[in-house]
Structures are given as C-alpha cells and as structure tokens.
Amino acid sequence: MELTQAVKALQQALRKELPDTPGVRIMSVPLSLAGNQEPLCWLNSQACWPQFYWQHRDGHEEYAVLCALRTFTSLAEGQRFLSCFPEYPELRLWGLNAFDPQHGQLFLPRLTWQRQGSQARLVLNLYSETSLREAAAEAESWLSGLCPAAVIPELAARVCEQVHLPAEVQWLALVTEATQAISRGQFDKVVLARATDVQLTQPMSPAWLMHASRQHNSRCYHFYMAFDSRQAFLGSSPERLWHRAGRQLSTEALAGTVGRDADDSQADQQSQWLLKDKKNQHENWLVVEDICQRLQAVAGQIDVEPVQVIRLRKVQHLHRAITATLNYADDTACLMQLQPTAAVAGLPRKDALAFIYAHEPFNRGWYAGSAGYLSLATSEFCVALRSALVQYNNVRLYAGAGIVAQSNPAEEWLEIENKVAALRSLFS
Template sequence: MELTQAVKALQRALCEELPDTPGVRILSVHLSLADSQDPLCWLNSQTCWPQFYWQHRDGHEEYAVLYALRTFTSLAEGQSFLSRFPEYPELRLWGLNAFNPQQGQLFLPRLTWQRQGTQTRLILNLYSESSLREAAQEAESWLSGLCPATAIPALAARVCEQVHLPEKDQWTGLVTEATQAIGRKRFDKVVLARATDMQLSRPMSPAWLMHASRQHNSHCYHFYMAFDSHKAFLGSSPERLWHRAGRQLSTEALAGTVGRDADDSKADQQSQWLLKDKKNQHENWLVVEDICQRLQAVAGQIDVEPVQVIRLRKVQHLHRAITATLNHADDTACLMQLQPTAAVAGLPRKDALAFIHAHEPFNRGWYAGSAGYLSLASAGFCVALRSALVQYDKVRLYAGAGIVAQSDPAEEWQEIENKVAALRSLFS
C-alpha cells in the first residue's frame, strides 16, 4: 500500500484495545512504494526530531527513523533497556557513539521506514512506563501530524571562508613530532585528524549534503543524525565497525590509502602500487593484529580474509574482512573492544589516544565514533568517517591519516585532502 494508506492502517490498528499497563508493542504494515519515493526526503519533510537515516554500503538495507520515545546517553544504557524486553528481539535503537565510546546519543524511535531488499515496511513502536493505552492514543494523534514528502532544497549557499585545524604548517610539525615519538618507541602508530571549518553565505539544509553525498559516494554507509532543523552530523563511510547477528560478528581492517585517478587504467596502477607498498601494508596489518588481539577477550575462533583493495570515488584502501564467534551477544563489549580502532586512533591505543588528546587542536566529538543500530537480535555500526557537522551556515568536515615511522607530512596532508574531497567537492 502507499505511504498515506499505511499510516491510516497503523491508526486503525491503534484503535484496538491495549492494556492500561507499561510495556512495549510493535506494529507494522507493508509498503509498496514507487521508485521515486525517497525516505530521506520524507524524513526531512517532518517537523519533529531527532531524525536518523542509515543506508548499508551495498544498498540492500535502508532506514529512516523519526522521533524519540526514549533517549540514551551510551550504548550500554541502551543495551540495558533492551534487555528488559526479550520478547521483542527486533526492537531497535538508532544513533551515534562518540569517539569516546562511553558517550553516545541513541534513541528508541516512534516510527521507522524500513527497506530490506525489495521488502519495505512502516514500523510503529509503542512504549510507556505507565500505560500502553495512553501511548497508543498519543501515537494515533501524532501520526495525523505527519507531512507528505517534499524535495530537499537545493544548495543556495557558497563557501565564503575555509579554515583548517590544524593548518598545513602546524600539521607538518605534528606529523614530525609523531614520527619522532614513534622513533622513541612511545607508540607504533597514531592517527591524526584535521577539521575543516567552512563558513557559508547562508544557512543550508543538512539533508541536502546527505542527499548529495549519497548520490556521489558509492560503496559507503550513509548516515545522518538530525538533532533539530539546523544541526546534524552526517557522513558517507566506507568502513564497518561491526555487524552482529546472534553471536556471529563481522568486522574489518580498512587502513592504507592511495588516491584514485578518474582514468581506470591509472587507478589500476595505483591499486597495484598500494598492494605492494610496504608502508601501507604495514599500516593495515597493525590494524588487523590489534582487532584480533582485542577480539580474543570476547570471542572464540577468529578468521582473517586475504587483503583486497576497495575503490571509492576519491581514494582506494587496503581491506581485510575479519569474522568471529562471540562468547556472548554483548554489543557493549564489542564497542569497548573495537572502538576506537587502530585505523582511527593508533597503537597502542592508550598511548596513541594520549598523544591525540594532547596535540589535536579540536575535539573529535562524533567524528571517528560510530553510527548505526542496536537490538537484541542484531546490531550494525559503521565508523563515522568522511563526515561533517552542520550547524546553520557553518560546516565542519573531518578527515584523518595514519602516521607510522615512514610517514611524510606532505604525503599525509595530501591523503586527508583526498579524503575530505568526498564531501568538500560537493560544494563546488
């Protein structure tokens, strides 16, 4: 059925008698939507927040979720909440984990637009600490206030000013200091990041940037968290942090980078160079070893697949898939073991983080954290890379580079330029 019919069907279902007791209920209806129906456009047309959009990098899953019935400031808090409702293993929370994994913003949505393969559903959650009957009455009224989907406004702003944190000279000093620290055996690797602050000529729609990035950056997880009508954190990330189905875990090492030429033959040459380059191979293997070592605390058998090259619009990366069987289906343990990975922090983690906190001239916040969903049955989070924080007429873009003993400051600066171009070029 069409979206308006689906909403009416949910409203009719809410008229059925529900108990005057606390608890959870999940109602859903199937949708048959035209190809032109875009859940991101529908989400952006609504006038309540938070809003969250997520698309799997292979395109087979897509979600748009709306309005918080309950919010959580950490994944651990959310997992504790879900454990109260084992009869609803598919009940999902959505949101972000900060670079500091003990901090987050996740929420139980009232309404979810879900596409899995060719199957699309509209899912309504009811939750109350006192009365499901009252929750149903509130939901029925709330559904009446939904707005029809409208087009996302095109960008009508231009970039007036651009400032890097750090600027190039300071970056050169930081990389030099990092390589010297590596030489003194303080740590093996550190990932240094840069923030690029852009002042626009007028406020922009954060959903426009997500829409444009989704169009241009393929083979990426697309994530979008709108906190209100003017503030959002979003990105198009190539990297999975973890996916769990039951006790089966999938993660990966994505480290080692080269540019991607528009000419396919030249891009082939670049990928072959990447596969043979000792510095990039070393950087990738450091990440693999760290992930496997950390998973030993929570998993049994761990398998690592052969290295491959993943091609994105502006860059190419070395990639190794890693699978494991967890001792327990514990996503808080997965988060604490895997985030931040060596690909976004360094090795050893504690020493690399100390260097980052002491030297980076900005707070990473949500950048290099993770975005996705959590349920008792499964969970899926991508690393929050190739990302931006949008606030009215200001946009902050993020990118980072792994620094090892052989790193050259100019080459690492060019690497982050290539990475940030995935979003920065959209403003051209």
C-alpha cells in the same frame, strides 16, 4: 500500500484495545516501493526530532527513523533497556557513539520507514512506563501530524571562508613530531585528524548534503542524525565497525590509502602499487593484529580473509575482513573492544590516544565514533568517517591519516585532502 494508506492502517490498528499497563508493542504495515519514494525527503519534511537516516554500503538496507520515545546517553544504557524486553528481539535503537565510546546519543524511535531488499515497511513502536493504552492514543494523534514528502531544495549558498584545524604548517610539524615519537618507541602508530570549518553565505540543509553525498559516494554507509532543525552530523563511510547476528561477528581492517585517478588504467596502477607498498601493508596489518588481539577477550575462533583493495570515489584502501564467534551476544563489549580501532586512533591505543588528546586542536566529538543500530537479535555500526557537522551556516568537515615511522608529512596532508574532498567537492 502507499505511505498515506500505511499511516491510516497504523492508526486503525492503534484503535484496538490495549492494556492500561506499561510495556512495549511493535506494529508494522507493508509499503509499496512504486513511485520512487525517497525516505530522506520524507524524513526531512517532518517537524520532529531527532531524525536518523542510514543506508547500508551494499544498498540492500535503508532506514528513515523519526522521533524519540526514549533516549540514551550511551550504548550500554540502551542495551540494558533492550534486555528488559526479550520478547521483542527485533526492537531497535538508532544513533551515534562518540569517539569516546563511553558517550553516545541513541534513541528508541516512534516511527521507522524501512527497506530490506525489495520489501518495505512502516514500523511504529509503542512504549510507556505507565499505560500502553494512553501511548496508543498519543501515537494515533501524532501520526495525523505527519507531512507529505517534499523535494529537498538545492544548495544556494556559497563558501565565504575556510579554516583548517590544524593549518598546513602546523600539520606538517605535528606529523614530524609524531614520527619522532614513534622512533623513540612511544607508540607504533597514531591517527591524526584535521577539522575544516567552512563558512557559508546562508544556512545549508543537512539533508541536502546527505542526499548529494549518497548520490556521489558509492560503496559507503550513509548516515545522518539531525538533532534539531539546524544541527546534524552526517557522513558517507566505507568502513564497518561491526555487524553482529546472534553471536556471529563481522568486522574489518580498513587502513592504507592511495588516491584514485579518474582514469581506470591509472587507478589500476595505483591499486597495484598499494598492494605492494610496505608502508601501507604494515599500517593495515597493525590494525588487523590489534583487532584480533582485542577480540580474543570476547570471542572464540577468529578468521582473517586475504587483503583486497576497496575503491571509492577519491581514494583506494587496503581491506581485510575479520569474522569471529562471540562468547556472548554483547554489543557493549563489542564497542569497548573495537572502538576506537587502530585505524582511527593508533597503537598502542592508550599511548596513541594520549598523543591525540595532547596535540589535536579540536574535540573529535562524533567524528571517528560510530553510527548505526542495535537490537537483541542483531546490530550494525559503521565508523563515522568522511563526515561533517552542520550547524546553521557552518560546516565542519573531518579527515584523518594514519602516521607510522615511514610517514611523509606532505604526503599525509595530501591524503586528508583527498579524503575530505568526498564531501567538500559537493558544495564547492
């Protein structure tokens, strides 16, 4: 059925008698995918926050999530909430984990537009600490206030100022300092990041940037969280942090980078070089070893697949898939063991983080954290890379590079320029 019909069907279902007791209910109705419905446009048309959009990198799953019934400041807090409702294993929380995994912003949504494969549904959650009957009446009224989808307006602003943190000279010096620290044995690898603040002549629609990034950046997870009408964090990331179905876990090592030429034959040569380059192979294998070592604390058998090259719009990466069987279906344990990975922090983790916190001239916040969902049945989070924080007419873009003993400062600057170009080029 069409979206307006689906909303009416939900309202009708809400009129059925519900107990005057606390609890949870999930209601859903099928949706037609005819007419090229655009969930991001629909989401952006609603005057209710938070809003969350998430599309799987394979394209087979897409979600537009609206309005919080309850919020959580950490994944652990959210997991404890879900454990109170084992009769609803598919009940999902959505949101972000910060670079510091102790902190997050996740929420139980009121309404979800979801597509799984060729099937779409509109899912309504009811939650109340006092009365489901009252929650149903409130939800019926709230549904009446939904707006039809409107086209996201094109960006009319232009760039008037751009500042890098750190600037190029400071970056070159910082990479040199990092390689010297590695040679002294302080750590094996550190991932250094740069923030680029872009000032625009007028406010940018975060939904427009998400829409444009999704069109141009294939094979990426697309994530978007609007905190209010002026502020959002979004990105298009190639990297899965973890997927869990029951006790089966899938994660990966995505480290080692080279540019991607527009010419396919040149891109093939770059790909072959990447597969043979000892510096990049070493960087990737360090990440693999770290992930496997950390998973040993929470999982049984661990398997690593052969290395592949993942091609994106501007860069290519070395990739190894890793699977494991968890001792328990525990997403908090997965988060704490896997984030931040060596691909976004370094090795050993504690020493690399100490260097990052001492030397980076900005707070990473949500950058290099993770974005996605969790439920008792399944969970999936991508690493929050190739990302931007939009605040009115200021856009902060993030990119990072893994520094090892053989790193060349100028080449590392070029690498982060290539990475940030995935978003920066959209509003040049």
